[in-house]
Amino acid sequence: MDAARQRAERAFQRYRGLIPDWPAFLDCMTRPLPATVWANPLRTSRDAVASLLAEAGYRSQPLAWDPLALRLPADFAAGSHWGLLAGLYQSQEEVSRLPVHLLDPQPGERVLDLCAAPGNKTAQMAVAMANTGTVAANDVQRGRLTAVRQVVKRLGLVNVSTLVRPGQEFPLRAGAFDRVLVDAPCSCEGTWRKGAWRREDPPREVDSAEREWLAARQLDLLRRALQICSPGGRIVYSTCTFAPEENEAVVDALLREAGASVALRPARVPGFPGAPGITDWQGRRYDVRLEGALRAWPHAADSGGFFVAVLEKLDGRALARVGPGPVPPSHPVLERIQARFDLPADAFAGLVCHGGEGRYLNLLAADHRWPRWPAPETTGLPAVGLQVKPPKPTTALAMALGDRARCNRVELGAAAAEAFRQRRPLSGETIAGGQITGPGHVLVAHRGYTLGVGRWTAEGMLESQFPKAWKRNLPV
Numbered sequence: 001m002d003a004a005r006q007r008a009e010r011a012f013q014r015y016r017g018l019i020p021d022w023p024a025f026l027d028c029m030t031r032p033l034p035a036t037v038w039a040n041p042l043r044t045s046r047d048a049v050a051s052l053l054a055e056a057g058y059r060s061q062p063l064a065w066d067p068l069a070l071r072l073p074a075d076f077a078a079g080s081h082w083g084l085l086a087g088l089y090q091s092q093e094e095v096s097r098l099p100v101h102l103l104d105p106q107p108g109e110r111v112l113d114l115c116a117a118p119g120n121k122t123a124q125m126a127v128a129m130a131n132t133g134t135v136a137a138n139d140v141q142r143g144r145l146t147a148v149r150q151v152v153k154r155l156g157l158v159n160v161s162t163l164v165r166p167g168q169e170f171p172l173r174a175g176a177f178d179r180v181l182v183d184a185p186c187s188c189e190g191t192w193r194k195g196a197w198r199r200e201d202p203p204r205e206v207d208s209a210e211r212e213w214l215a216a217r218q219l220d221l222l223r224r225a226l227q228i229c230s231p232g233g234r235i236v237y238s239t240c241t242f243a244p245e246e247n248e249a250v251v252d253a254l255l256r257e258a259g260a261s262v263a264l265r266p267a268r269v270p271g272f273p274g275a276p277g278i279t280d281w282q283g284r285r286y287d288v289r290l291e292g293a294l295r296a297w298p299h300a301a302d303s304g305g306f307f308v309a310v311l312e313k314l315d316g317r318a319l320a321r322v323g324p325g326p327v328p329p330s331h332p333v334l335e336r337i338q339a340r341f342d343l344p345a346d347a348f349a350g351l352v353c354h355g356g357e358g359r360y361l362n363l364l365a366a367d368h369r370w371p372r373w374p375a376p377e378t379t380g381l382p383a384v385g386l387q388v389k390p391p392k393p394t395t396a397l398a399m400a401l402g403d404r405a406r407c408n409r410v411e412l413g414a415a416a417a418e419a420f421r422q423r424r425p426l427s428g429e430t431i432a433g434g435q436i437t438g439p440g441h442v443l444v445a446h447r448g449y450t451l452g453v454g455r456w457t458a459e460g461m462l463e464s465q466f467p468k469a470w471k472r473n474l475p476v
């Protein structure tokens with residue numbers, strides 16, 4: 001038996017009795033995890049992403065159960081293709097898409113992502129809601145929210161506010177939410193295929209004290225989710241671990257406490273080979289309804305491991321419903337941007353402005369209802385930098401609205417687009433198409449997709465204003 005298989009056998013021995021087809025499970029845990037990406041429907045389609053990746057030599061397979069997602073070989077590095085920085089797709093493991101699929105957030109709703117960073121599920125819910133309504137993305141670690149904001153900018157999301165609070169104390173004054181996701185911190189055993197199996201020394205084992213601590217924190221998070229959810233609303237609890245102590249036991253404890261005020265709904269996804277939840281573990285019995293929870297065993301779908309339970313709050317305290325904030329529908333700089341790029345009259349329809357006095361003017365979905373208190377860290381999409389003259393459209397705005405520009409948008413070939421992303425100046429001859437009316441900001445596109453903003457100089461040069469921080473993230 002090879003070393004990787006032995007490591008997996010040691011690490012997961014405690015689950016042997018739970019796992020259907022133990023040898024197949026061990027085989028799977030010694031193979032690298034296939035990559036998964038999903039097309040950003042605000043900007044493109046799954047077929048278009050598949051074609052762009054195929055041209056670059058990456059063969060993908062559409063996922064049967066998920067109309068946006070594509071599976072790629074394990075060695076596909078999502079950042080190795082320019083489409084990632086252009087916001088055409090997002091990388092997210094297949095099973096990590098199950099919780100939001102089951103949360104089923106709808107346009108216009110108010111949804112809380114209690115443990116949001118790095119923001120994969122935040123983004124998934126924001127696009128499922130067609131970039132309307134409210135996604136409150138909260139995480140206890142301020143530093144980790146940077147990743148959430150990066151996703152917001154790259155994908156062009158106008159319905160996300162970010163907050164930093166311990167989820168178990170998330171203020172009830174934030175008002176009622178229609179749906180709440182608790183994608184809880186956990187012992188992460190289901191992510192083993194991301195690389196742990198390859199390491200000589202497998203990750204430190206989780207001891208029983210740590211499991212107890214995690215389970216207590218998970219239950220506290222779930223309790224707060226139940227309190228803040230509207231009666232009739234849905235709560236999804238998920239982890240990426242196999243441990244019943246962090247999965248069924250946590251939901252079982254909540255069901256006992258909440259009695260008739262909460263129901264467990266079946267977590268089934270047509271086309272995905274999920275297994276039922278566990279009702280019996282190490283001599284402890286859990287509520288039989290937990291069979292309705294979903295376990296993703298890695299060898300069933302050649303994926304990572306996940307657990308998802310879907311709860312419905314039947315009755316209980318209803319918190320105040322929060323209305324849209326007092327924000328102006330427009331700002332004079334938007335008119336200038338509209339004129340410079342000859343954007344259609346409805347380019348900013350359904351959006352309002354926020355923060356016009358600070359560094360950035362942000363754009364928000366008009367029906368966004370962020371919490372009055374706690375004040376969010378950020379709200380909406382940073383659209384215009386106000387501290388430079390003339391005010392500068394951000395890369396995020398360029399990517400979100402640029403395809404509708406009818407002038408001052410230039411198309412670049414592959415080499416020039418790469419130079420633009422590397423912030424190198426370009427001469428006029430490198431521009432493959434588009435019309436420029438005079439010096440000033442221009443939108444820069446490749447293959448019809450807007451990549452960012454440049455400045456056309458009086459001397460006929462195109463200066464790249466691609467963000468320095470994004471350049472650092474480029475593949476070498």
Ligand SMILES: C[S@@+](CC[C@H](N)C(=O)[O-])C[C@H]1O[C@@H](n2cnc3c(N)ncnc32)[C@H](O)[C@@H]1O
Nearest residue numbers: 115116117118119120121139140166167183185
């Ligand atoms: C499994 S990760 C979430 C992944 C994220 N939902 C996604 O799909 O990208 C768990 C997150 O919970 C956060 N966290 C840990 N304890 C927390 C708490 N008490 N309240 C809120 N967030 C917490 C961690 O910082 C971590 O970012």
